[in-house]
Amino acid sequence: MAYTKPNAYADGVVLDAVDQIENDAVARRAINQETYIANIAAKAFDYDDIQRGEYEPVTQSHQFTTGDIYGLTTDTNVNNRAYFTAETKAVEQTTGVQYQDIYHTGKRFFLERGGAFFINFGASFVSMDNSNASGGPGPGLWDSTIYLRIKNISTNTTTYVAGTLSYTYEESGAVASGTTDPGGKGSTARRWTGWQWLVKNQNAGAYEVCVVVNPKVEQGYADARTFTIETFYV
Amino acid sequence: MTVKKEHYQQGTVPKAADLNQPYDDLATESASVDSDNTASGWATISHFDLSAQQCNRLYDFSYDGVGVDTIGVATYTTVNVTSAAEIDLTGFFPDQYEATRFCASGLVRGTTIATDLDAANYYAFRLLLTYSDGGGSDVTTTIGEWGYSLTARSLVTDLASGTAESIKYQTFQFSAVRRYDGATGNRQYKKLELQCKVNDATNSVDVSRHQIFVVSGRR
Numbered sequence: 001m002a003y004t005k006p007n008a009y010a011d012g013v014v015l016d017a018v019d020q021i022e023n024d025a026v027a028r029r030a031i032n033q034e035t036y037i038a039n040i041a042a043k044a045f046d047y048d049d050i051q052r053g054e055y056e057p058v059t060q061s062h063q064f065t066t067g068d069i070y071g072l073t074t075d076t077n078v079n080n081r082a083y084f085t086a087e088t089k090a091v092e093q094t095t096g097v098q099y100q101d102i103y104h105t106g107k108r109f110f111l112e113r114g115g116a117f118f119i120n121f122g123a124s125f126v127s128m129d130n131s132n133a134s135g136g137p138g139p140g141l142w143d144s145t146i147y148l149r150i151k152n153i154s155t156n157t158t159t160y161v162a163g164t165l166s167y168t169y170e171e172s173g174a175v176a177s178g179t180t181d182p183g184g185k186g187s188t189a190r191r192w193t194g195w196q197w198l199v200k201n202q203n204a205g206a207y208e209v210c211v212v213v214n215p216k217v218e219q220g221y222a223d224a225r226t227f228t229i230e231t232f233y234v
Numbered sequence: 235m236t237v238k239k240e241h242y243q244q245g246t247v248p249k250a251a252d253l254n255q256p257y258d259d260l261a262t263e264s265a266s267v268d269s270d271n272t273a274s275g276w277a278t279i280s281h282f283d284l285s286a287q288q289c290n291r292l293y294d295f296s297y298d299g300v301g302v303d304t305i306g307v308a309t310y311t312t313v314n315v316t317s318a319a320e321i322d323l324t325g326f327f328p329d330q331y332e333a334t335r336f337c338a339s340g341l342v343r344g345t346t347i348a349t350d351l352d353a354a355n356y357y358a359f360r361l362l363l364t365y366s367d368g369g370g371s372d373v374t375t376t377i378g379e380w381g382y383s384l385t386a387r388s389l390v391t392d393l394a395s396g397t398a399e400s401i402k403y404q405t406f407q408f409s410a411v412r413r414y415d416g417a418t419g420n421r422q423y424k425k426l427e428l429q430c431k432v433n434d435a436t437n438s439v440d441v442s443r444h445q446i447f448v449v450s451g452r453r
Contacts, residue, residue, distance in 0.1 A: 002261060002264045002265035003257070003260045003261045003264040004261055005254070005257040005258060005260075005261055008250075008254055009250040009253040009254050010250045011249060011250040013250075015253075023257055027257065027260055030260070030264055031260075031264070035264070035267055035281070036280070036281070037280075037281060037282065037283040038283075039264060039265055039266065039267050040266075040267050040268075040281060041266040041267060041268040044267070044268035044269050045268075045269055045272070045277060048274045048275070049269070049272065049274060049275065049276055049277045050275070050277050051275045051276070051277060051278055112278075112279045112280070113279055116292060118447070118449075122407070143403075161298070162298040162299070162443065163296060163297075163298035163443050163445055165298075165300075165341065165443060166341060166403070166405050167403045169403075180343075180402070180403055181402060181403075182401075182402050182403055183345065183399050183400035183401055183402035183403075184399030184400065185399070186385075186386050186398065186399035187385065187386040187399045187400060187401040187402070189386070191401075191404065192405075193405050194339070194405050194406075194407035195339040195340075195341075195405050195407055196337050196338075196339040196407055196409070196445070196447065197339065197445055198292075198294050198296070198445060198447050200294065232289070232290045232292055232449065233279060233282070233289050233290070234289070234290055234292045
């Protein structure tokens with residue numbers, strides 16, 4: 001907001017200290033806090049004037065505090081396996097639903113304004129053979145579902161993004177016992193799963209995104225994981 | 235930004251106009267802040283008028299259902315599950331040297347394989363851009379092509395030799411960048427399409443959920 005002088009001086013009038021203090025106080029506030037979009041001259045600034053964020057080597061993330069791309073986090077783990085298992089489900093291992101985080105494929109970030117974010121994910125998934133132990137699901141080319149999960153922390157809502165639906169398949173079994181058929185056990189091994197998805201029309205606020213899997217195997221893992229978030233203000 | 239302030243000698247009576255001067259100057263200058271009084275890295279997202287000057291051009295087409303478009307032809311055809319996988323880019327005039335990123339991803343749910351030998355064992359996607367120069371007729375150019383096998387190349391050890399099985403429920407994902415070097419305002423990007431073909435028309439693939447995406451940083 002542009003500065004507006006609260007008090008004007010006139011010749012022959014004794015200077016009022018209160019008026020003087022108010023003129024200065026309003027000026028100080030205008031300079032420090034109240035420069036908004038409407039006060040900025042057209043085409044007076046360049047990209048150098050945009051604040052840039054910091055790289056955090058411990059978490060391998062790069063946070064842009066503002067700019068044309070706001071939040072960007074990238075993580076790549078070639079050999080570090082992220083395990084998942086159906087053994088932790090309280091009910092039947094192949095029908096119960098329990099989405100487990102694939103670690104190093106998630107991040108929290110904050111949208112200062114409404115906008116969109118673009119997720120780029122890839123990983124090599126392995127769903128190892130189920131055992132024939134009594135009580136277990138046994139081999140069956142079981143399909144474990146993969147999604148991108150978005151938590152809107154501001155509204156406490158969770159969304160599994162339909163457009164990121166993908167699968168990892170158990171590498172053993174004569175027929176497909178799950179809800180989808182991978183085409184045979186010869187095509188299930190060590191598949192690369194990759195997708196990009198643009199999540200549009202998001203309100204300002206805090207978000208947590210993570211790739212999750214609903215396992216139907218006793219042991220599975222994802223390695224060679226890469227995960228990127230790009231945020232766009234449009 | 236210039237803000238004038240009058241200094242007086244002792245005993246001089248100040249004039250009201252001089253006393254008002256610094257505040258009036260500030261009122262004038264603060265309405266149109268420029269780079270004279272700002273440091274680099276000062277602007278936050280609060281200073282951008284996104285309604286008038288967007289940071290990015292952003293376009294997309296999304297289908298996130300479980301329906302399929304069965305592609306069984308050997309020439310590229312636009313994927314169409316419930317509607318054509320295309321983005322209307324009309325009005326997108328790239329600046330000179332502007333780089334634009336084109337992305338696509340999706341899921342192939344099923345495959346039908348009659349012939350799986352050599353070149354037949356192959357299907358491909360492409361991103362096709364339609365544009366016009368100087369208001370002329372439409373021209374198409376392939377942004378890129380990306381190919382996939384219908385069957386697994388390697389087999390698990392307890393399958394008989396030569397037993398090839400189809401790869402179903404396989405994701406696809408690709409992107410490319412195209413830079414425009416011509417004069418600003420001459421070229422208009424008009425349409426981007428996601429297309430698919432099989433190398434042998436006896437085979438087919440069922441393309442399911444997919445998204446294509448175009449982004450360009452404004453200059």
